[in-house]
Amino acid sequence: MANSELTNGSLKAYAQLLQSKQISSLELTQAFLQRIKQYNPSINAYIALDEDKTLAQARAADARIAAGSAAPLTGIPIAQKDIFCAKGWPTTCGSKMLANFVAPYDAHVISQFDAAGAVNLGKTNMDEFAMGSSNETSYFGGVKNPWSFDRVPGGSSGGSAAAVAARLCAAATGTDTGGSIRQPASLCGFTGLKPTYGVVSRFGMIAFASSLDQAGPMAKSAEDCALMMNVMAGFDERDSTSLDRAKEDYCRDLNKPLAGLKIGLPKEFFAEGLSAEVGQVIENAIAEYKKLGAEIVNISLPNTGLSIPVYYVLAPAEASSNLSRYDGVRYGHRAAEYTDLMDMYCKSRAEGFGAEVKRRILIGTYVLSAGYYDAYYLKAQQIRRLIAQDFVEAFKQCDVIMGPAAPSTAFKAGEKVDDPVAMYLQDIYTISTNLAGLPGMSVPAGFASSQDGPALPVGLQIIGNYFDEARMLNVAHQYQQVTDWHTLAPNLPEGKA
Amino acid sequence: MEWEVVIGLETHTQLQTVSKIFSGASVKYGAEPNTQACEVSLALPGVLPVLNKQAVECAIKFGLAINAEIAPRSVFARKNYFYPDLPKGYQISQFELPVVGKGAITIQVPAAGKQDAYEKVVNITRAHLEEDAGKSVHGAVEGMSGIDLNRAGTPLLEIVTEPDMRSAAEAVAYAKKLHELVQWIGICDGNMQEGSFRCDVNVSVRPKGSDKLGTRREIKNLNSFKFMTQAIEYETRWQIETLEDGGKIQQATVLFNPDTGETRAMRSKEEANDYRYFPDPDLLPLVITEQDKARVQANMPELPAAMKARLEAQFALSSYDASSLTASRDLADYFMAAIDAGAEPKQTANWVMGSLSAKLNSEDKDLSSSPISAQQLAQLLKRISDGTISNNAAKQVFEAMWLGEGEVDSIIAAKGLKQESDSGAIEAIIDEVLAANAAMVEEFKAGKEKAFNALVGQAMKASKGKANPAQVNDILKKKLQA
Incomplete structure (x- = not known):
């Protein structure tokens, strides 16, 4: 089997190959490491690799397979977003502040993959502290969109996104605070799921905005995402917001027919701001669902327009407090020279944080300050409840909600870095689900041509009701049985051979 | 002009839990620096707080003990400020919705001068759960400051009174009563030297008869009742003199210097932090049900007031005796253990508050370290009742037992103290x-x-x-x- 075929398989196919011993985890892992060596220098998807650690895990997986105790993901190489603490690995969160930090413990997500026997290929690039929609705020440099190297992969899970799209991993983890799994999934043409808030433990996942952050899978297909969810989801007493629910099999409903499925289309998702080309791709996808027997219901989410302002009060407020621990006292960056304590704080934080992080710390500090708290933070919390209520009403009329995941295809690197509001609008369709705590996913639905470049991937967003991940995966999987958008991979320019 | 001092207290009581309030790290006092600092205590990236149920039980116990409202839903909030001993850059506390609401504590103010002893009710405004900070260590390494995070995350219940006290004596009587109560119900070891019970005292003065509160200054971290008396008296005099000299009181935080006996402003409120409180998104609201309260109530010890009434009724003790015996849990437990071992109540009361207390005082010992156990005392008293020894001989036996010379009967035999009853x-x-x-x-x-x-x-x-x-x-x- 050629290297490029070997790195293009589904998780189910890998599991069959591994467990029937047609390939070893070591071979599979080496194939990915080889491809990473070839392409990562130009794409910059990974910011930490450790061949010894990775290969040791592959060997252990082979021993486990030989012993007959393999789990579905045993021996399969996974990329981990650098937001998850992994014992003995650099864990930087894309920041200079943590450039020298090696985690002494494992995040829940990491230990779940370890227990499943998966192989950690490395840590992926990301926007600094997950603040960004283009991966351009990373201290470790931008990431190329594998479909067009002059474009951004989206963010904040840009490294994981590029790694999945470029087949530099079998699947990857991401986190989504306002769209950081779904927007890059849309821009890079693969399947990404943000679960219901509380389904995946946040323990060991570096906090951006605690009430919004949620980890999820980034993979080639809905079926792969379901297999990833089977590993990632589950109650963890170390996270007080983790939900104590029975373990579920996210694959259980994949093959259910969709006849009678009610799909809600919110008019606010098809209004001004959506590129016509993207809108057309989404309409085509809806037409496909009609063929599968789904009914279309026109709905409204009237407070959608408030989601960005509400988010940019609440997320920075929480972030300003969450990032206070990076003070140069115990770990992380400390200024080389300082005159006193205050000077040490100021210099260490001024040097350690990038511009976007500083912007959000300032916004967050402002909205929590005495005299402004009621007008900003409290008001935003009230509107957050209205936004959630919109969805409660909507789900009385439909089973799932569909629309675009992002307003446009991948934009050019540098295009929006000086216009934060334009950048923030990238998440216009995704943010409201984080505010409501609902699950959402992005599924490849086609390509939109752009005036100044090649045709680029477009993601269809599927929003489900609370804990409806299995149904959403079913809805996506059935679409992927009759379309092949999710199987298309970019032709990468010659990498380092 | 005649002045009146107005005093309110904020007391930090360290709760007697096995582990910290938001992590499993030990809270044992006196360990090597940073050996009791887990990932959560160090505020490593990615860690999350998980509330210690034992700390919540302590809060419920306290609420029940002072007959307070216990909030069915209270909220943890972040108090944001930078300090090296505060690893997260915020303290998890409770702000708008505390776990314990309004309650009351009745205090006994001892007689002094022409003033007779009297009782007074001090109203409790609230009590809330929060975490302690670590400690800065200066001088352990030449030219450097160190941080010890062993204490970071230790559970505290901060108990806040209304400005109900009108003298240092009342404030100290309240602090002592609270000190006894939290030990009585087993939520705090009361060790003031180790910082388990620390008082901040808010002091203001106003012309007698006025119902307007004066500007207050807060005396921080008093860790002995003696210092509390000295600090309040000094502060009161200072404020009156300042006002009489035509000055104004600035709201401020002050420290008491035991060496000079003076209070000194640490920072004025203008320089105070804006703590940017907001609900901690990492913790769910704390929900306490009627069943939770009932479960804690079932394990509550008899409270001092109830026990005092019972001792009077059951053993025909005087109000004075019953009050003295219930002044501390240790004393009450000792008394009851002696009764359970067969001693006669009135005689036991006399001995416990007489010879035993005097001996403990003279050697600066606690009941817990008394060389004579309640059972031994009961045995001694039985030997008086059954005529084996006289009261005088009993005193000799007591002295001998104190010195560890053996059990009651062997001492009586060895010293030939058995009285002639033939x-x-x-x-x-x-x-x-x-x-x-x-x-x-x-x-x-x-x-x-x-x-x-x-x-x-x-x-x-x-x-x-x-x-x-x-x-x-x-x-x-x-x-x-x-």
């Missing part, structure tokens, strides 16, 4: 005494009552103190009346 032998002694003291017998018969006591004394002396005094009395009376 009536035949006592009769013989009395006959001898009567024969040798005919003059006294005559005086008695002539109506001089005192002569009787002298004859008893002679008989006791003749028996070398071992004759049972009650029997001597009886036999002597019979013989003289014969």
Whole structure:
């Protein structure tokens, strides 16, 4: 089997190959490491690799397979977003502040993959502290969109996104605070799921905005995402917001027919701001669902327009407090020279944080300050409840909600870095689900041509009701049985051979 | 002008839990620096707080003990500020919705000067759960400051009063009462030296009769009742003098210097932080149900006031005795253990508050380190009741036991303290005494009552103190009346 075929398989196919011993985890892992060596220098998807650690895990997986105790993901190489603490690995969160930090413990997500026997290929690039929609705020440099190297992969899970799209991993983890799994999934043409808030433990996942952050899978297909969810989801007493629910099999409903499925289309998702080309791709996808027997219901989410302002009060407020621990006292960056304590704080934080992080710390500090708290933070919390209520009403009329995941295809690197509001609008369709705590996913639905470049991937967003991940995966999987958008991979320019 | 001082207290009580309030790290005092600092105590990236249920039980216990409202839903909030001993850059506390609401504590203010002792009700505004900070260590390494995070995350219950106290004596009476209460219900070890019980005292003064509060200054971190008295008295004098000199009081935080006996402003409120409180998104609201309260109530010890009433009713003790015995949990437990071991209540009360307390005081010991256990004391008192030894001999046995010379009966035997209770032998002694003291017998018969006591004394002396005094009395009376 050629290297490029070997790195293009589904998780189910890998599991069959591994467990029937047609390939070893070591071979599979080496194939990915080889491809990473070839392409990562130009794409910059990974910011930490450790061949010894990775290969040791592959060997252990082979021993486990030989012993007959393999789990579905045993021996399969996974990329981990650098937001998850992994014992003995650099864990930087894309920041200079943590450039020298090696985690002494494992995040829940990491230990779940370890227990499943998966192989950690490395840590992926990301926007600094997950603040960004283009991966351009990373201290470790931008990431190329594998479909067009002059474009951004989206963010904040840009490294994981590029790694999945470029087949530099079998699947990857991401986190989504306002769209950081779904927007890059849309821009890079693969399947990404943000679960219901509380389904995946946040323990060991570096906090951006605690009430919004949620980890999820980034993979080639809905079926792969379901297999990833089977590993990632589950109650963890170390996270007080983790939900104590029975373990579920996210694959259980994949093959259910969709006849009678009610799909809600919110008019606010098809209004001004959506590129016509993207809108057309989404309409085509809806037409496909009609063929599968789904009914279309026109709905409204009237407070959608408030989601960005509400988010940019609440997320920075929480972030300003969450990032206070990076003070140069115990770990992380400390200024080389300082005159006193205050000077040490100021210099260490001024040097350690990038511009976007500083912007959000300032916004967050402002909205929590005495005299402004009621007008900003409290008001935003009230509107957050209205936004959630919109969805409660909507789900009385439909089973799932569909629309675009992002307003446009991948934009050019540098295009929006000086216009934060334009950048923030990238998440216009995704943010409201984080505010409501609902699950959402992005599924490849086609390509939109752009005036100044090649045709680029477009993601269809599927929003489900609370804990409806299995149904959403079913809805996506059935679409992927009759379309092949999710199987298309970019032709990468010659990498380092 | 006559002035009135107005005082309110904020007390940080360290809760007696096994682990920290938001992590499993140990809270043991005195360990090597940073050996009790887990990932959560260090505020490593990615860690999350998980609330310690034992700390919540302590809060419920306190609420029940002061008959307070216990919030069915309270909220943890972040208090944001930068300090090296505060690893997260915020303290998890409770702000708008505390776990314990309004309650009250009745205090006894001791007599002083012309003022008789009196009781007073101090209203509690609230009590809330929060985490302690670590400690900065200066000088351990030359030219450097160190941080010890062992204490970071230790559970605290901060108890806040209304400005109800009107003198240092009242403030100290309240602090002592609270100190006893939190130990009584087992939520705090009360160790002030180790910082388990720390008081911040808000002091203001106003013209007597005014109902407007003056500007207050807060005396931070008083860790002894003696310092509290000195600090409040100094601060009150300073504020009155300042106002009488035409000055103004600036709201401020002050520290008490035990060496000079003075208070000194640490920072004025203008420089105070804006703490940017907001609900901690990492923690769910704390929900306490009626069942939770009932479960804690079922494990509550009898409270001091209830026990005092019971001691009066059950054992016919005086109000004074019952009050003294319930002044601390240790004392009450000791008393009850002696009763359970068969000692007579009134006699036990006398000994516990008499000889035992005096001895403990003179050697600066706690009941917990008393060399004589409640069971040993009960055994000693039984030997008095059953006539084996006299009260005087009992005091010698007590001293010997204190010095660790053995058990009651072996000491009585070794020292030959057993009293003579054989009536035949006592009769013989009395006959001898009567024969040798005919003059006294005559005086008695002539109506001089005192002569009787002298004859008893002679008989006791003749028996070398071992004759049972009650029997001597009886036999002597019979013989003289014969």
